Amino acid sequence: MRSSLLFISTLFFLSCQESKQKEALKEATFVEVAPIIYKNCTPCHRAGESGPIEFTSYEAIKKNANKIKFVTQTRYMPPWPADASYTHFINERALTKEEIDLIKTWVDKGAPKGDESKIISLPQFYTGSFLGKPDTVIRYLKPVPIKGNGADHFYIVKLPMQLAKDTFVRYFEFVPNHRKLAHHINGHLISYETGKKKDIVTGITHALDDFSDYKELFTQMNILNDDGTFPVLNPNTVYFLPGYSPVNYPDGIGGYKTNKTxxxxxxxxxxxPSNIDVLDSSYINVFYGPKPKRPIIETQLGTFGISKIEPELILLPNKIQTFHTQAALPIDISLLSVNPHLHLLGKSFLAFAIQQNGDTIPLIKINKWDFRWQYYYTYEHPIIIKAGTVIHAYATFDNTDKNPFNPNHPPKVVTQGEGVRSMQTTEEMFQFIFSYLPYQPRDEKMDLNKK
Ligand code: HEC
Structure with missing residues (x-):
């Protein structure tokens, strides 16, 4: 009885949805199109963000109507490399077939405005942030000059926070001022223990390209404790990859304790690499939050990670090759987010877990790797994975001339290289990074989409 009622109400819901969609398609004015564009496109296509055209008014959107039709028909935009038929994530940026059809019909009809009074207003966006107005912003003390000599650059920058009081930070959002060059940024938080550090401002503020002795460098940058010992570095606090935006976890999940020093x-x-000199003066938006209850742990398989890549990551010229890495979990975890990371030769990516009873848990599938879009994909609810389960990741690389992103013509042997400099754009990496909490009962019910 109950199931048939559910069945009838589901049918009713579906037919309501369907007739709504039919109606939208019949009208096909900006009244119906605006919500789709404002939700899926405008977050990137506005002042200060990565999208080259601004989609913030009817006029601007109409002017680009044909381009919009083209990029949605071809599914080039919005960028969302993860296969939505394999696993779902929050903030999934993928249009439904109905939405794509609606845009096409609208454009074919000449992009009519419709009843102006019914057009939703532009959502509130905050310039310089994906997450809204930050509580405070921390900046480089001095801009870093980057030579446009066609080479990759690696550097280290110190940003004193200079807070008025001890507090908690929910997240740090790195905002590059040269988005096209910013390739990979990883930062640590140092909160000095009481009495361990008097002055965090003096010392050199950055070191560019040529450093290897961290003790020496940290001394010059005045980062060591006053007694000469190393302070605790809280890793992976600030993170950036092309297309990345920080994950907004529910209260108490993740977060950091900060103090005046x-x-x-x-x-x-x-x-x-770039051919013009630039001054880098990127900044970090800081959002305060409640006291952290459960710290997030991050682990990675593959390059620099806990598991070996097999066979060894050597990409032969004119070859398409697949590599594998795997690791067994020592404890029960609640998996929150995953982040596959490859460079320009990446072609596809697949990760799943095999439980001890033989069942497979799908994690992520990327059919067409695109270096420009490397998100932290967050599940709607944590995925519970039991101790003893083996996580597998497979990456396929295309080192042929057919790969439009191949930096080498003709193709040459590409490896991981060594040390910091191994991360050159033209060298490769194969990483499967994942964030989790040690499992607690009821984690499976946690809604990661709820702020
Ligand atoms: C995650 C950020 C992001 C989202 C979301 C996004 N775009 Fe883009 N878009 C970009 C970037 C960056 C480029 C430039 C690089 C490129 O072409 O790949 C771009 C390029 C474009 C172009 C080509 C511009 C040109 O001058 O040729 C069009 C058109 C476009 N986007 C439309 C859309 C539409 C329509 C949507 C929503 C359905 C959308 N974009 C969603 C970031 C985004």
Whole structure:
């Protein structure tokens, strides 16, 4: 009885949805199109963000109607490399077939405006942030000059926070001022223990390209504790990859404790090659939050990670090759987010877990790798994975001339290289990074989409 009622109400719901969609398609004015564009396109296509055209008014959107039709028909935009038929994530940027059809019909009809009074207003966006107005912004003390000599650059920058009081930070959002060059940024938070550090401002503020002795460098940057010992570096606090935006976890999940003597150390900044000199004065938006209850743990398989890549990551010229890496979990975890990371030769990516009873848990599938879009994909609810389960990741690389992103013509042997400099754009990496909490009962019910 109950199931047939559910069945009838589901049918009713579906037919309501369907007739709504039919109606939208019949009208096909900006009244119906605006919500789709404002939700899926405008977050990137507005002042200060990565999209080259601004979609913030009817006029601007109408002017680009044909381009919009083209990029949605071809599914080039919005960029969302993960296969939505394999696993779902929050903030999934993928249009439904109905939405794509609606845009096409609208454009074919000449992009009519419709009843102006019914057009939704532009959502509130905050310039310089994906997440809204930050509580405070921390900046480089001095801009970093980057040579346009066609080479990759690696550098390290210290940003004293200079807060008025001890507090908690929900997240740090790195905002590059040269988006096209910013390739990979990884930063640590240092909150000095009481009495361990008097002055966090003096010392050199950055070091570019040529450093290897961290003790020496940290001394010059005045980062060591006053007694000469190393402070605790809280890793992966600030993160950036092309297309990345920070994940907004529910209250108490993740977050950091900061105090008056805290600083952010952008330890690995990697800017891709450029032919013009630039001054880098990127900044970090800081959002305060409640006291952290459960710290997030991050682990990675593959390059620099806990598991070996097999066979060894050597990409032969004119070959398409697949590599594998795997690791067994020692404890029960609640998996929150995953982040596959490859460079320009990436072609596809697949990760799943095999439980001890033989069942497979799908994690992520990327059919067409695109270096420009490397998100932290967050599940709607944590995925519970039991101890003993083996996580598998497979990456396929295309080192042929057919790969339009191949930096080498003719193709040459490409490897991981060594040390910091191994991360050159033209070298490769195969990483499967994932964030999790040690499992607690009821984690499966946690709604990661709820702020
Ligand atoms: C995650 C950020 C992001 C989202 C979301 C996004 N775009 Fe883009 N878009 C970009 C970037 C960056 C480029 C430039 C690089 C490129 O062409 O790949 C671009 C390029 C374009 C272009 C080509 C511009 C040109 O001058 O040729 C069009 C048209 C476009 N986007 C439309 C859309 C539409 C329509 C949507 C929503 C359905 C959308 N974009 C969603 C970031 C985004």
């Amino acid at each position: 805290s600083l952010v150390l952008l330890k690995n900044i990697h800017y891709g």
